[in-house]
Amino acid sequence: MKTLRIAALAALLGATALAAPAHADVKIGLLGGISGPIAAMAPAMIDSANLAISQVNEAGGILDGRRLIGVVGDSACNPQNATDAATKAVNLEGVIAIVGPHCSGAVLAAANSVTIPAGITIVTPSGTSPEITSLQDNDTVFRTVPSDDYQGRALARTLLERGTNKVAVAYLNNDYGKGLAEAFRAEFEEKGGEIAGFAAHEGERASYRSNLADLAAGGADTLVILDYGDGSGLTMLRQALENGFFENFVGGDGMKSDAPIRELGADNLTTFIASAPVGQQSDALEVFNKAFSDIGGDPNAIFVTTSYDATFMLALAIEKAGADKSKVAAALREISNGEGEPILPGEWAKAKELIAAGTAIDYRGAAGEHNFDEAGDVPGAYALFKVSGSTFEVIAEME
Template identity: 30%
Template sequence: MARNTTTIDRRTLMKLAGGVGTAGLAGLAGCSATDEGGSGDGGGGGSGPYEIGMVDAVTGSLSAFGQRNQRGKDLALAAVNEVGVNGRNLNIIVEDSGSESSGGVSAAQKLVNQDGVPFMIGAVGSGVSLSIYESVVQGTDVVQLSQNSTGLGLTDFPGLLRMSPTGRTQSTALANIIAEDGYDSVALTYVNNNYGSSLAEAFVNAWDGDIAYNNPHDQDQSSYSGVVSEMNGADADAWLFITYQAEFATMVNEIFSSGYEPQLYGADSVSGDNVIENTPEGSMDGMKIVVPSAPEEQQSYQDFVSTFESEYDESPTVWSAYAYDCVITAALSIQAAEEFTGAALGEVVRDVTRPEGEQVSSYQAAHDILADGGGPSDVDYQGVSGPIDLDENGDPVGFLQIQEVQDHSYEPIGFIES
């Protein structure tokens, strides 16, 4: 797999600096992820940049998440490299998972075995993250911090950290919302992988009503007419989908063309522009979806949104914020650790996000505490995605947003703090 490098020119730097000021953004000029000046050992020596890895869904069915991740990553590198990490830059080697477990494992093997990174961000899909951990990371000192995985199974692997909250909170919220809407019977279908099965199981455990239909479906099918027909035959007015955008868009088209009119509900992964763009207007109106969310009233998140919109001419989703916070957490861990090794980074990565320290909402402020002699427990980095507070299982505190499809667009109608 070819290395994906990140280079941001001065014109882009000035554009971003005009959005929120130079603090945190002037470092875009130092965001090149090339080897120039490196030590040849993953950035572990000399004055060259520190190098960490990132496995992302650059292509494949989860590539919409991957694109947002890359943008969040680039903005975080800007903030880090303006200030520096122990007087050095941070570079990130990005490898593509192709949205598949096999691709993720190959990408991680390259990063760990060839590039020698001690810290790896990745991946998007829960099954991909688990495969990477079990096949590549487990038994080593490498720190793995997933940017977007919400599958419940990750909690069972304390060495596998994640920035996005566990999907158990989504499943419980969906069970409560469907019951509050007056339904007592649900038809449920879920993508046939760890993400889908774990969220579906959690929903079934949280749901007090009848499960009229409960079956998985495979990814990347050209038609799901059989699933749709079976759900309709189950005679449940509420239909719940735990799947990905491409699969769900196909299902919506088949539901609409068949003239079925159920009340639709969905987990986070069915929400996205790809679904809106590839389904007829009116086909999802009234649908309710629960998605991870950032604390939108928080000033640091608003600054992040402003910068993101200035650079990319679109609003970010919380997935971009998770990727941003993964990079900041990695940089703070490097600053706080006694040496640039996986073992040393693993000792501090949780501590720099925990509430025992001084609350700070920027890399600059957190870096200054550490540079002035503070230890990792003196810092409580409050991410743009929320308070983080990684626990002993590697899970963060999270926020959830309830969305409703109105006039073929997603509108927020409420928030839940996990």
């Protein structure tokens, strides 16, 4: 009887397997800084990625009508967390590609430890360290945001053009902070500016007053903080204001966070400005802005355009590659190289039809056209922002 029961169970399981769908869902990882120093930024970035996924599924699905699934993991802007999240996404969830991680150190760790050995393509929407450019990645690491080598230099030139000729620089001692700071210093000094203080600091300390006092001793009235506005950058900004160490404050993109406004109040941030990448004005950006606004998103939130583009582009690449992970990277280059039928955000049905017909397409993204160079990098546009009420508004474009 036991043998019969086992045989019957085996037959039932075999029938169930035969009755199951022939093709499983297609999974991509969404590895974000859900906790940690950019926790306030991450939700909007994940939301914009999910907008792209929902557009794919609502317009016929991916490949032969399968659902595209975003598997969310928390990289926490921490190398170990990122490695763990990437390992889970690749080895347990079976993702075919990854959007993220969000922070530079997390990108470097996850790529070196997990995705490069596994041959998984990743597109980070916000990992900006120049170190990412030099990864030996077998052409599997891309980004839809420009390197901080561009941002640091653009910020330096913009400050000099605005009459700020002497600054002190405080930067977080990680891949993001160091890369941005070195690019800023090189350009600022080359163009005739004076760096009155230049120092790294460790994250998540209770007090930075001694650091600030040392930086202020150089006589600059402007402090450039290259850190995260949800973490130690906020603490440093608060303590600088409380103790009157500096009169003016400048942040990079990591400081363009809602957290300083919520915690310190807009009235106390009238001399605070920050730089950040922006989407280039285009029909594609207008299409995205409307679609994201329609689901309750803020199109002006940082990195939402780059997050959306990274996700939609990977979907296009997977459609072209036929779910073959070894072909995704090459397909990613082919769907956005300046040649072919233009595809705007949300135009999934059109793109799917053209890909099926063997027609070349060229994705025109919300954040730009994303024609990748040999290292998987893209050019970009930046702007300088000031605090306005509960948010930020552009005060100048940065060349």
